[in-house]
Amino acid sequence: MAARTALSLLAVPLAFVSACAPELYKRDGVHPIHKRQHIPNTIADTRGWTFDQSEEWNTLHADWGYCMNGIQQSPIAYESWMGSSQKHQPTFNYPNSVFGSLNNWDFGPQFTYDDSGVKPTLHFEENGKNETVYFKSWHTHAPAEHTIDGWRPKAEMHFVHYTADGTPRAVVGFLIDRTPQSQGSEFFSQMADSPDFRSNTTVADIEINLNIAINEVLGYTDFFTYQGSLTTPPCKEGLRWFVAKQVIYMSDLQMQTLLDRSTFSARPTQPVWLHNVNA
Numbered sequence: 001m002a003a004r005t006a007l008s009l010l011a012v013p014l015a016f017v018s019a020c021a022p023e024l025y026k027r028d029g030v031h032p033i034h035k036r037q038h039i040p041n042t043i044a045d046t047r048g049w050t051f052d053q054s055e056e057w058n059t060l061h062a063d064w065g066y067c068m069n070g071i072q073q074s075p076i077a078y079e080s081w082m083g084s085s086q087k088h089q090p091t092f093n094y095p096n097s098v099f100g101s102l103n104n105w106d107f108g109p110q111f112t113y114d115d116s117g118v119k120p121t122l123h124f125e126e127n128g129k130n131e132t133v134y135f136k137s138w139h140t141h142a143p144a145e146h147t148i149d150g151w152r153p154k155a156e157m158h159f160v161h162y163t164a165d166g167t168p169r170a171v172v173g174f175l176i177d178r179t180p181q182s183q184g185s186e187f188f189s190q191m192a193d194s195p196d197f198r199s200n201t202t203v204a205d206i207e208i209n210l211n212i213a214i215n216e217v218l219g220y221t222d223f224f225t226y227q228g229s230l231t232t233p234p235c236k237e238g239l240r241w242f243v244a245k246q247v248i249y250m251s252d253l254q255m256q257t258l259l260d261r262s263t264f265s266a267r268p269t270q271p272v273w274l275h276n277v278n279a
C-alpha cells in the first residue's frame with residue numbers, strides 16, 4: 001500500500017496482510033503505533049472464544065445462540081451444480097485511494113478504513129430494492145472458510161460493508177491461493193509490512209486501492225451469492241454474501257508471508273438451509 005508515509009510490502013520479506021466483523025472486537029483504539037503493556041496469554045482471554053471452540057460458541061455467551069440455531073449461517077460449501085449468480089450483481093463504487101489503519105485481528109492482517117475522503121460504497125438489489133452499503137474493513141482468514149467442490153484454498157479475504165446506521169450488511173469474499181507461475185498479487189503488493197498475530201501494533205495512515213482486488217478477480221463478474229451470517233460470534237444473520245469464483249493468486253513468497261502472519265481462522269462450513277444460494 002502506498003502510505004502517506006510511503007511503505008512497500010514486497011520490498012521486505014512480504015508481510016501483510018478474515019466474514020466476521022473483527023473490528024467489532026477491536027481491543028484498542030487506533031494510534032499511529034500502539035503497543036499494549038499486557039499481552040494476554042491466549043486469544044480467548046481477549047475475545048472469549050477461539051475458532052477451535054466453534055461448535056461450542058453458543059454455550060459461551062447468551063447472545064451467541066445463532067451460532068448453533070441459525071438458519072443462514074456462514075460459511076457454506078459451494079458446489080458447481082449451484083451455478084453462478086444471475087441476480088444481485090454487485091456494483092462497486094470505490095475510489096482509487098482510501099486511507100486507514102493496518103493491524104492484526106489475532107488471526108491475520110486487517111485493514112480498517114478511517115472514514116476520510118470519498119466513502120467506498122457497494123450497491124446491490126435485494127427483494128426488489130436497491131441497497132447501498134459502506135465499506136468499513138477487510139481482513140483475512142487462513143485457510144479459506146468457503147470451499148468450492150470440496151477444495152479449500154489457502155486463505156480468504158473479506159471486504160465487510162455496513163449500512164448507514166452501522167449494521168453489518170454485506171460481505172464481499174475473495175478466495176486466495178498460490179501458484180508458482182504467479183508474479184504475485186498486485187493488491188497484496190501494495191501492503192507495507194503488517195503486524196503478525198503476536199503483535200498488538202496498529203499502523204495508521206495506510207493508503208490502498210480496493211479496486212485492484214476487484215480487477216484481480218476479473219471485475220467480480222463470476223460469483224456465487226447467498227443470505228448468510230458473520231462467521232464469528234455472535235454469528236449474526238441478515239448479511240448478503242458475495243464470493244468470487246475467480247481466485248486471487250499470490251506468489252509463493254507472498255503466500256508464505258501471509259500464512260506466517262496468520263493463525264487458524266476457518267469456521268467449519270455450515271449446512272445449506274434457507275440460504276437461497278444464487279436465488
